[in-house]
Amino acid sequence: MRTALALLLLLAIAAVPGALLPQRPTQPFEVSSWIEQNPTLGRFYDSIGFFDVYSAPWFAAIYLLLFLSLIGCIVPRTRVYLRALRARPPRTPRNLGRLPASATATADEAVADVLERARVELRRQRFRVDVRDDSVAAERGYLREAGNLVFHLSLVVLLVGLAWGALAGYRANVVVPVGQGFANTITSYDDITSGGRFDPESLAPFALTVDRFTAEFETGPVQQGAARVFEADLTVTEEPGAAPYPYRLEVNKPLAVGGTDVHLIQHGYAPRVTVTDGDGNVSFSGVVPFLPQDGNFTSAGAIKAWDSRPEQLAFQGFFLPTAVVDELGPRSVFPDAFEPQLFLNAWYGPPREENGVPENVYSLDVTGLTQITSADGDPFRIRLEPGQTVELPDGRGSITMDGWERWVKLQISRTPGLGLTLGAVVAAVTGLCLSLFVRPRRIWVRARREDGGTLVEVGGLDRADARTGLDEQVDELAQTLGTREDEASAPAQDAGRGANDDGSSPRRAEGHDGGRDDGGERD
Template sequence: MTVLNRLAGWISDLRLAIALLLVIAVASGVGTVIPQKEPEGLYHQLYDAEPWLGLLQGDGILALQLDHIYSSDWFLALLAWLALSLLLCSWRRQWPALRAALNWIDYRSPRQLSKLSVAETRLCGETAEGLDLDRLARILQSEGWQVQCRPSRLAARKGVLGRVGPLLVHAGLVVLMLGAAWGVLGGHRAEQFLAPGRSLELLDSRGQHQLTLALEAFTVERDPAGRPEQFTSALRLLEGGPSSETLLKQASISVNHPLRFRGVTFYQADWGLAAITVQLGGSPLLQLPLQSFPQLGDQVWGLVLPTRPDGSDPVLLSLSSEQGPVDVYDAKGANLGQIVVGGDPLDIRGLPVRVASVLPASGILLKRDPGVPLVYGGFAVALLGGGLSLLATRQLWAITEGGRLHVGGLCNRNLTAFATELPRLLDAALQSGEQEPEPQQG
């Protein structure tokens, strides 16, 4: 039993909890620097040539689970350890402190009061002992103190609710960590690019049809310089099969304005270009898919297009915006000119090529996090506990003996203010007694 007590004492030690918080904070910071939940090849591409901090290459990043820190085994173990530390601290320290604050302590001797943090003795006269004690009790009650009176003595307390604060803080943090762990283990996250007029079928955890997400329209708002400022997607959420679909929700999402529906949150996360509509000579309009070319730069899309019926003499059409222009390059990388979207065709080696339109795509992030209610609830409880912890818990005892009024008290914070308040209470009690008129003789 002694070994268990020592182990519990070590786990609930404040210094250990602070160390765990620091480690968790550092790990969270690392998670903001290293990309999370990306393909393994990306980490080799980023860190094999230039190791992270000069120490870790791609294999090291993957071996230490730094590519998914928040769902890694060691990070979840740290959260569990911190939660256990908070629970043991609450059980060993905060709960006994609350019980002690709720129990009335009956001091019977003035010597006991003299040993308290704040103590004072005043003359009151043997004939007025009971009256002074009663007046002090009434003053304390008028100022919100709880008072318990006994013959020749009283006990009072104020701000006992503040003792609940640390317990609520610990409970809120534990609930918050449980919610975070549940969200990591039971949540789901996926990013999809959708073009207007297309839909995506959403499945539940059992692989059964849950919802259909349809994109009605997608717009990109740009500043005068052509830089994107805001992306907006008009969504429709449908239920049922293709022949009997029922509209459940119709709403628009944009950056920092997500949509939450049935436990799934839809974020406007990114944008792209899905397809380009071209006309080759006198051909009908052809809608061709675009692909990303990261080797040409960020947010560059393109299409390799043959200019001969046999597939020879290909050219590359590249663009970085749905507004164009479209740059044309030959197989050797030489620029052959630009095509204005919706404008006149460009003659490429005798073949007129016109770009009628460019279809943008909305990057929608779908996130299902069942732990969100627990995270918000735990945060609210922790905030409430932090506010209650600011309340000072004050205890006061008074004993009359031999024509003297002995008063002593305890306070868990701001003892200076309590030491100033105690003489004021005594002055008010004794001065009230001096102002009371003496009974007239009949």
């Protein structure tokens, strides 16, 4: 158990770089940028797997050692538990009065009758009972250790389920502008993270079209700008040749198709622009998704018209859904598109050949480009409203904002073994509850014949700390089997007090004194 706890702590420490540094499977561009900004440290981190922590051999080694340690913890404890189930309750201690809870009583029945009543009562309270000579030994709470074993076994099953999902599952993201579609093929994803056993041929062959996206924000004075409604109306075709059907996709209400889940995780704006080059030809026309930067959806993005001639053109800037220009500069004051405007800077450069190297579509690498300036030498700033066109200096072309669309970001994922993982979590919680709330307890009853009746001794012991109710249970059992010694002496004590109250001599009656002395000796 100590080894498992140490490995669990080591696993948590090993996961820290994965939380602090960008990870190549999910943030490849951020990793490249980090290495460029910190070349020496970045190359060192890359060599030891800090940019892909969860696939690193040393992380897998800790994971597997924890798995083996849990198994090594479960197997011997299971053997001990099985032996305990077959064993008889422990023998009755010689002196029950030394136990944490004890009580005595007297009964008129014979010893065998008292022990039989004790056996029946303890069985009714769900104890395992063993009758030996002049005593009864009883024990319950075996489910506590069973809960511990179920909890630890569930952790092993949980690790298996997580490993299965990580190896054979995948998670991908795609940005789809309203009015456009998406087919579930690996080339359609913007980015994808998958396990080593992922098979692209296993992708569910569905397709969907984003017909409409509805976003509503609070316009009143209370919580102004807070999100109220996010809904995407889709047309879904589950497989080629199947009839399409409508589906309303909402946050926390995913679309499930063939074991694949489609979640709505983000939305934003995509200005629709047309770029004309210096030769008068349209070098780019379409919607360009811009990424939100704040709660008012100030969105950043880049427009790349690499096919422009005689020089290639590129633009970078912000789309503001509700634009205001004041002493703070251009900014958006509300997340909905009440006054949409596009603010851009422009670059130009010589045409270049495609080299096949992927680049971030949301940012612009200005290497080899020259910023377009105005007549006074300042950067040429472009401010566009829907339907407006701006001509670039020196006849380099023009750019038109035709309008804007909304886009949605969909997460497409499949996690095999999810049912196994969920079942393991439920079993682990159940086992933990059993280990916390089941009270392992032992009760012993001894009866022996004495003058005038049968003396009954009851003792109890809890096998777990911080338990309550033991004293009460022992007292109740003693009262059930006979008359408690302190109760039997109470009437005599009251009688003695009455004699003193009416003015008689404080000398006690012989019978009364003998009862007190006898009771004192028994205690």
